[in-house]
Amino acid sequence: MWRTPGRKQAFGNIVLLGILMVLINTNDVASRKVRVLDSFDDSAAGCSRKYSASLADFGGVGDGVTSNTKAFQAAIDNLSLYASYGGSLLFVPPGKWLTGSFNLTSHFTLYLHKDATILASQDESEWAVIDPLPSYGRGRDADGGRYISLIFGTNLTDVVITGDNGTVDGQGVTWWDKFHKGELKYTRPYLIEIRYSQGVQISNLTLMNSPSWNVHPVYSSNVVVQGITILAPVTSPNTDGINPDSCTNTRIEDCYIVSGDDCIAVKSGWDEYGIKFGMPTKQLLIRRLTCISPFSAVIALGSEMSGGIEDVRAEYITGINSESAVRIKTAVGRGNYVKDIYVRRMTMKTMKMVFWMAGNYGSHPDNDYDPNAIPVIQNINFRDVVAENVTMAARLEGIPGHPFTGICISNATIELTKKPKKIQWNCTEIAGVSSDVTPKPCNLLKDLGSQNTCNFPEDDFPIVKF
Numbered sequence: 373m374w375r376t377p378g379r380k381q382a383f384g385n386i387v388l389l390g391i392l393m394v395l396i397n398t399n400d401v402a403s404r405k406v407r408v409l410d411s412f413d414d415s416a417a418g419c420s421r422k423y424s425a426s427l428a429d430f431g432g433v434g435d436g437v438t439s440n441t442k443a444f445q446a447a448i449d450n451l452s453l454y455a456s457y458g459g460s461l462l463f464v465p466p467g468k469w470l471t472g473s474f475n476l477t478s479h480f481t482l483y484l485h486k487d488a489t490i491l492a493s494q495d496e497s498e499w500a501v502i503d504p505l506p507s508y509g510r511g512r513d514a515d516g517g518r519y520i521s522l523i524f525g526t527n528l529t530d531v532v533i534t535g536d537n538g539t540v541d542g543q544g545v546t547w548w549d550k551f552h553k554g555e556l557k558y559t560r561p562y563l564i565e566i567r568y569s570q571g572v573q574i575s576n577l578t579l580m581n582s583p584s585w586n587v588h589p590v591y592s593s594n595v596v597v598q599g600i601t602i603l604a605p606v607t608s609p610n611t612d613g614i615n616p617d618s619c620t621n622t623r624i625e626d627c628y629i630v631s632g633d634d635c636i637a638v639k640s641g642w643d644e645y646g647i648k649f650g651m652p653t654k655q656l657l658i659r660r661l662t663c664i665s666p667f668s669a670v671i672a673l674g675s676e677m678s679g680g681i682e683d684v685r686a687e688y689i690t691g692i693n694s695e696s697a698v699r700i701k702t703a704v705g706r707g708n709y710v711k712d713i714y715v716r717r718m719t720m721k722t723m724k725m726v727f728w729m730a731g732n733y734g735s736h737p738d739n740d741y742d743p744n745a746i747p748v749i750q751n752i753n754f755r756d757v758v759a760e761n762v763t764m765a766a767r768l769e770g771i772p773g774h775p776f777t778g779i780c781i782s783n784a785t786i787e788l789t790k791k792p793k794k795i796q797w798n799c800t801e802i803a804g805v806s807s808d809v810t811p812k813p814c815n816l817l818k819d820l821g822s823q824n825t826c827n828f829p830e831d832d833f834p835i836v837k838f
Contacts, residue, residue: 421481422458425451426465434467436491441498444474452477459530464488464538472498473561476525476533484538484577492522492542492563492583501558505567505590507618507641507649507679509737511559512584512610513551518559521588528569537601539578540564544608547583551609560584560610567591571838575599584610586631590617591651594838597624606666608632613663615639618651618679623835624658634672634699635663638681640708643741646678647707653679655833658686665694670720673710675701675734677747680708685829689718697726697759700749701733704771707745713752714828720759726786727754729779731771731801749776752804753826757784764793765811770801779804780826781817786810 425447428434432443444462451460459479466487472495476482484490493499499519504510511518522542525531540563547560560583566572567590575598579586586602589595597614604611613629616622617639629635640646640653663670670691673681691697697720700710720726729749749770765786770776779802788796788811799814806817807824 421461423451423454424461424463426463427469428465432469434465434469434488436468436470438470439472439493439495439498440469441472441474441493444471448474448477448480451480455479464490464535471522473500473520473522473524476523476528476531476566478529478531480530481532481534482523484535484540486536486538488535489539489541490522494543494546499561504559507646507651508676509642509645513556513559516558519561521562521565523564525566526568528566528572530571531566531569532573532575533564533577534573534575535577537576537578539580541580542582544581544583544604544611548608562586562588564588565590570594572596573598577601578603580604581608582611585612585615587614588617589619589622591619593620594835595619595622596835596838597622598626600627602627602629602631604630604632606630606632606664612637616653616656618649619653619656621655621833621835621838622653622657623833623838624656624661626660628662630664631668633665634668635665635670635694636661637672638684639674639676640679640681642676642737643678643705643707643745645737646676647742647745649679651679652682652708654682655835656684657833657835658684658689660688661686662690662692663694664692667695669696669699669728670694671698673698673700673713675703675706677702677710678706678708678745681710683712684714685833686715687717687828689715691718691720691723693722694720695724696728697723697757698754699728699730700752700776701730702747702749703731703733704743705736705741705745706747707742709748709750710752711748711750715754716756716828718754718757718759720757720762722761723759723763725764725767726757726759726762726784727766727768727781729768729770729776729802731769731774731776746771746774751778752776753780753828754784755780755782755826755828757786759785760787761789762786762792763789764798765796766813767798768800768802768814769798772801775801775803777803779817780806780824781809781813782807782824782826784809
């Protein structure tokens with residue numbers, strides 16, 4: 373039976389109530405009434421919503437051919453009326469649901485059935501062009517704007533994107549080809565981008581073949597990304613897994629990522645634009661991550677880190693056939709800092725190198741960057757590391773005249789491949805200590821024997837209880 377808000381939930385005045393009833397009772401497909409789905413238990417979605425509807429109720433057709441862009445947006449627009457009445461949920465049933473970009477709303481859950489696949493449209497007319505992010509100043513692929521992400525939201529509170537391991541397929545091949553051929557007018561879309569929001573959960577989904585980055589929370593707080601599988605060809609360009617960007621209080625856990633770029637890339641803006649915007653990424657927890665990325669890092673910090681990155685904790689990290697375990701990427705002109713980084717309990721198999729820090733990485737958005745904006749890299753801690761089949765232990769290269777300091781590596785055993793590099797530790801412009809590390813580190817990491825264990829804070833971030 374159709375259900376509308378009860379008397380206890382009525383608007384403060386009869387005029388607004390009348391407007392709502394007109395909207396709900398309109399017979400047009402775009403404004404159909406919301407019902408409670410008898411066959412769906414929304415407690416499985418991680419939060420209970422009072423009102424729910426199926427995409428099929430709004431004219432959706434899951435044949436993999438029919439565009440559902442209007443159906444998605446009509447459903448979400450209708451369900452947004454219930455934000456103040458216990459929230460709402462949109463159920464995506466079994467089928468292949470072709471769509472362009474659509475915008476989410478607050479106090480809302482998007483839930484995908486295990487046999488549901490959201491297919492990204494190949495029709496560029498279904499992808500609006502939006503302004504570049506203010507902390508970047510331009511698009512990543514091209515000057516100017518960028519295509520809006522497939523699942524997009526801005527200025528939201530309490531939004532959940534989840535399912536019973538349903539799938540979002542970005543069908544990125546066309547976008548990758550255009551990127552390689554230099555045919556892009558604007559920056560490629562991401563699969564999911566949520567910005568200027570708080571209380572965000574993205575969980576229990578399979579994301580595949582993104583045109584570019586997969587999950588991009590930006591300018592947001594209280595973010596949880598949990599139980600996500602991300603799959604992309606390892607040669608696909610810039611298909612980063614999860615990129616927390618100028619976010620506070622974020623938890624990423626229990627994720628499996630195969631990527632053509634960094635599995636997780638922590639960011640906070642690009643050169644003078646990021647410095648001016650001034651929003652760091654901080655209080656970030658990453659745990660129980662498995663990554664395969666032959667040409668990039670398991671976890672990268674930067675290179676766009678001009679708002680600052682601080683208080684990052686990572687543990688129980690597994691890297692397989694990846695270029696590096698944890699990589700810090702920065703350059704003159706980036707400014708600000710990467711500091712208070714704590715990593716422990718890493719297991720690495722078949723790696724080009726384990727530790728990598730680069731002070732000369734990456735390009736600039738334009739020629740207006742400040743050559744006196746020197747990033748500060750300090751208090752970087754690694755402990756309890758086991759790696760095998762490794763070509764090179766570490767490449768640690770600071771900025772001339774501005775060394776990376778406070779580096780600590782303890783209890784690390786690195787077994788080398790049959791054909792390792794002759795020099796295992798390439799260190800310049802760094803300072804720090806080491807303890808119980810094999811093979812023996814460079815002299816710039818003073819050996820403290822067995823007297824030292826690198827720090828890892830034991831207090832919890834607020835997001836642990838979120």
